[in-house]
Amino acid sequence: MDILTLFIVIPVLTITGIVLVKDMRHVRLVAATGMGLQLILSAVLVYLFVSARQSGNTAEMLFIKDIVWFKSLNIHYAVGVDGISVAMIALTSLVVFAGIYASWEVDFLTKEFFISLILLATGVFGFFISIDLFTMFLFYELAVIPMYLLIGIWGSGPKEYSAMKLTLMLMGASALLLLGILGIYFNSAPDGGQLSFNILEISRVKIPMSAQYLFFPLTFVGFGVLGALFPFHTWSPDGHSSAPTAVSMLHAGVLMKLGGYGAFRVAIFLMPEAAKELSWIFIILTTISVIYGAFGAIVQKDLKYINAYSSVSHCGLVLFAILMMNKTAMNGAIIQMISHGLMTALFFALIGMLYGRTHTRMINEMGGLMKVIPFLSVCYVIAGLASLGLPGLSGFVAEVTIFVGAFQHPDLFHRILTIIATTSIVITAVYILRVIAILLLGPAANEHYEHFTDAKWYEKVSAVTLISFVAFIGLAPWWLSSMIGSSLQPIINKILAFNPF
Amino acid sequence: MSLTNFLLMRHELLLTVAALLILMAEIFWDPGKKRSINLFSVLLFIVITIIGFLPSPSGTLFGGMYEVSDTRLIMKNILNIGALLVLIQSVTWLNKEENSEKISEYHILLISTLIGMNFMISAGHFLMFYLGLELATIPVAALAAFDRYSNKSAEAGIKLILISALSSGVLLYGLSMIYGTTGTFYFNEIAKLFVNDNLQILGFIFFFAGMAFKISIVPFHLWTADVYEGAPVNITAYLSVISKGAAVFIFIIVLFTIFPVIIASWQKIIYVTAILTMTIGNLFAIRQQNLKRFLAFSSISQAGYILVGFIGGNQLGMASVIYYILVYIFSNLAAFGVVAAISNAKGKENIDEYNGLYQTNPGLSLIMLLGLFSLAGIPPFAGFFGKFFLFTAAAQKGFYILVLIAVMNTIISLYYYLLVVKAMFINKSEAPVEKFRSDFPTRFALGICVAGIVVTGFASIIFEVIKNISFGV
Secondary structure, three states: OOHHHHHHHHHHHHHHHHHHOOOHHHHHHHHHHHHHHHHHHHHHHHHHHHHHHHOOOOOOOEEEEEEEEEHHHOEEEEEEEOHHHHHHHHHHHHHHHHHHHHOOOOOOOHHHHHHHHHHHHHHHHHHHHEOEHHHHHHHHHHHHOHHHHHHHHHOOOOHHHHHHHHHHHHHHHHHHHHHHHHHHHHOOOOOOOOOOOEHHHHHOOOOOHHHHHHHHHHHHHHHHHHOOOOOOOOHHHHHHHHOOHHHHHHHHHHHHHHHHHHHHHHHHHHOHHHHHHHHHHHHHHHHHHHHHHHHHHHHOOEHHHHHHHHHHHHHHHHHHHHHHOOHHHHHHHHHHHHHHHHHHHHHHHHHHHHHHHHOOOEHHHOOOHHHHOHHHHHHHHHHHHHHOOOOOOHHHHHHHHHHHHHHOOOOHHHHHHHHHHHHHHHHHHHHHHHHHHHHHOOOOOOHHHHHOOOOOHHHHHHHHHHHHHHHHHHHOHHHHHHHHHHHHHHHHHHHHHHOOO | OOHHHHHHHHHHHHHHHHHHHHHHHHHHOOHHHOOHHHHHHHHHHHHHHHHHOOOOOOEEEHHHOEEEOHHHHHHHHHHHHHHHHHHHHHHHHHOOHHHHHHHHHHHHHHHHHHHHHHHHHOEOEHHHHHHHHHHHHHHHHHHHOOOOOOHHHHHHHHHHHHHHHHHHHHHHHHHHHHHHHHOOOEHHHHHHHOOOOHHHHHHHHHHHHHHHHHHOOOOOOHHHHHHHHHOOHHHHHHHHHHHHHHHHHHHHHHHHHOOHHHHHHHHHHHHHHHHHHHHHHHHHHHOOOEHHHHHHHHHHHHHHHHHHHHOOOOHHHHHHHHHHHHHHHHHHHHHHHHHHHHHHHHOOOEOHHHOOHHHHOHHHHHHHHHHHHHHHOOOOOHHHHHHHHHHHHHHHOOOHHHHHHHHHHHHHHHHHHHHHHHHHHOOOOOOOOOOOOOOHHHHHHHHHHHHHHHHHHHOHHHHHHHHHHOOOO
16 A cells, blocks of 8 residues: 555544544544554655655655546546645644644543544545545545534534534535536646546646636635635634634644645646736735734634634735745745644644633633743743744744745735735734733732643643644754745746746 | 347336235235235345346337336336335334234335336336326325324325326326327437427426426425425335436436437526525425425435436436435435434434434434435535536536536535534433334344445446446437
C-alpha cells in the first residue's frame, strides 16, 4: 500500500479499534495511539518528500497513486502530494494529535466523540492527499458532516442552533462547489478529448473563458465559505464558540484551511484567467474579512468569540494573499495557513483548559490567572504574541511575507488595499494585549482561584507540541518555505503564462 | 412460441408460480402453522431473486407486445431486491395476532403487484403497459387498507384507488390521442410515426400527468402524504420505493424510446416539474411531525431529484436514474425499516417521540442515521454517489441552473433530516422509546439495507454495469 493511502487507512483502523474496545479509558488510549502513529507517519512523509526532492525528483506531485474508480466518468481514486499538501498534512496530524490530548476529559459518550473526531480528521487527510476533484469533494463533505454531531452533542451554549447553522452553511458551500466541479469537469477537454477530474490533467488545458467566468466564482466562494470569506463567515463565530475544545481546535486549525487550500488548488490553479479578471471583487471582500474580523474581536467578551473573530481575520488574510497571485504572497499564504492552524489550535486548547478550571469564558469574570496557573498563562501569552505577529514566532514570518508579496503589485488598487489590510496587525495587537491584560495580569478575580492546579500532563503534551512548532517556524522558516517554494513554482508558472506582472 | 421464448418471461412466471404456491399453502396447510407461510414466502422470494440474476437472452414475445432486454432485466432485478426487503421487514408485523388470518393474502397481493410491475416494465405495447399498470396498482390499494380496523387505513385504501382510477383515466385519454394520431399502440411504431404534432404533444402531456400521479410529482402529489400516513408502515415503504421505482423505470423507457422527437417539449415540462417537486416536497417535509408523512414528503422531493436525471435524455441520465433507484431502495427501506420496527414494537411514529433514542436503542438510531444521510446525499454513503451522478447527467447537457436548484434543495433536505438526527442523538427525553430487541427478520433486512448503503457507492462495478445497459435518446 502506498504511503498516502495509509493516511486514510490508519484513521479508519483507529475508528474500528475504538468501536471494538469496551473500556472507556481504553478508548482514548486507542485514539491517542492511532493519531500518534499518524503523526509519526507524517514525519516520515516529510522526510521522504524532502529527500526525494533533494535527490532531484522534480515531478509536480510525488507518491502518486492512481486507481480507476468509475471508469465511464473517468473518476479515479488519485492521490499525490507536493510540498504544500505535505505541509498541510503535517499540520493536520499535529493538530489532531494535540486535539486528542486536549479532549482527554470528555466523559459523555466518549466512544462516539472520538469516532466522530477521527472521522472528521479522515476527511481532512483525504482532502489534502487527493488530486482528483471527485475524491476531493467526497472527503470535503466527509469532513464537514461529523461537525454537526460534534457540536450538537458535546457543545455548549446555543449548540443546536450553531451546529445547524454551521452544517447548513458549509453544505451550502459544498453545493456551489459541486456545481463548480461539474463545470470544470465538462470543460476539461475543450479539444474534445477525454473529460477528466484529475487536477494535474486539467491544469494542462485551458478551460474556455466563458466557463471560467461562470465557475471560478462558484468554486472560489464554495471554498471561501469554509475559509470565512466575508459575508459568508457568520457560521464561524457561532460554530467555534459552541464547539467542544478539540473540535474548535480542529475546525479553526485545520478545517478552515481546507477553504484556503481548495481555493488555491482548484479555483485559482485551474482557472487562473478568470481569477485574474475577477480577483478584485474577492480582494475587496477578503480585505473586509481581515479588518472586520479584527474589529469584531475587539468588542467580544467571550474568549472563544474573540478567537473565532480573530480566525476570520487571519483566514481572510490567507485568501487575500492567494488572490495576489504572485509567488511571495502565495508562499506567505501557505505559511499563514500553517501558522494560524497551530496558533489557533493552541488558543482553543488553552481556552478549553481555562474553562475547565474557571467554568466561564467571559474575560471580565476572570483575572490574575498568571499568579495561580503560570504554565497555562505563559502558553496563552505565547499564543497571543504569535497571533499579533511578534518576530521569532510563526505569525511574523507569515504576515511579513504576505504583505511584501501583496505590495509587489505596482498598481494603486492593490497597494491601497494592502495598506488597509496591514492595519489589521495593529488591531490584532489591541485585542490580544487587552485580553492578556484583563485575563492574566492584575489581582485574582476570585478567591477560588487559589485552589487551581496548573496544567496536567496531557494538557502539557498538547500545548508544548503546538508551541514548539510555532516557535520552530518562526525561528527557522526557510525549512518550510523552501519546501513550499519549489512546489509553488509550477503553479506560479501556469499563472504567469497568462498573467505577467 | 417455443419454450425458450416462453422462458423470457421468467420473472413473471416465477412470481405467478410463487403466488399460486402460497395460495396452495393457505388452503392445505394446518391452520395452526399459518405463520410459517411467512418463512415459505420469503424463501421462495429469495430463490426468485437469485434466479432473476441469471443471464438471459433478449427478445420479444406476443408479436412485440412483450419485450425483454438487459435494461429491463436489471430494472426487474432491482425491484425484486426491494420487494424482498419489504417482505422480510413485514414479517414482524404479520406475525401480530390481528394479522394472523391474513398472512397469505398479504403475500399474494404483494406478489401480484410485482407481477404487474414486471409486465409493465417489459411492455412493448401500450395495452400491455396499461394492463401491468393496473395489476400493479389495484392490489396495492387493498394492501393500503390492510389494517381493517383502522379508519385511516381504510381511508388510505380508498384514496389510493380513487386516485389510481383518476390517473389511469387521464393516462388513457392521453394514450387515445396518441393512438388517434399514429394508429398504433406498439412502442417502436409510435416512435417512428411521432411527429411534432400538437395533438400528439397534448396526448403526451396527459400521459405525463398520468405517470406523474404514480410517481407523485408535484402538482399531482396531493394524495401521497395521506395515503402514506394511513397505510401500514410496510405498505408505505412498498409504495414509496417499489411502486414509485417501477413507475420511474417504465416512464424513462417510454420517454427515451417513444418520445425522442419531442424532447424539447418534455425537457421543458420536466424542468418545471422537477423544480416544483423538489422544492415543495422539501418545504412541506420540514413541518411534518409524523415520520410516515415526513418520509412521504421526503420521497416526493426524491422524485424531483430523479427527474433531474431524466432531463438530459442521455445515456448517463438513464444510468444514474436506475442507479439512484437502487440506492434509494436501500436508503429509504433502512429508514422505513427503523420506523416500522419502532412502530410495531412501541407504536411510536412521531419525531419528538424519538427524542433520546440513541441512549436506549443505539443500533436502530445508527441505522436511521445512515439511511437519512444516504437520502441526503452525504458521503461516503451510496446516496452521495447517486445524487452526484444524477447531477452530472443533467450538467452534461448544460442544465447548470437546474443542478444549482437541485443542490440547494439537498441543503433544505439536509436540514430536516438533521432534525430527526437531532431528536435521536441530541435531544433529551423524559420517556424515550424503551430499549427493545427487534426480531431476526427485521435485523436481517436492516442489515442488508446497511450493507447496500455502504457497498453500492464504493463498488463502482454496480454503476458500470448499469451504465452499460442504459441508452440515451
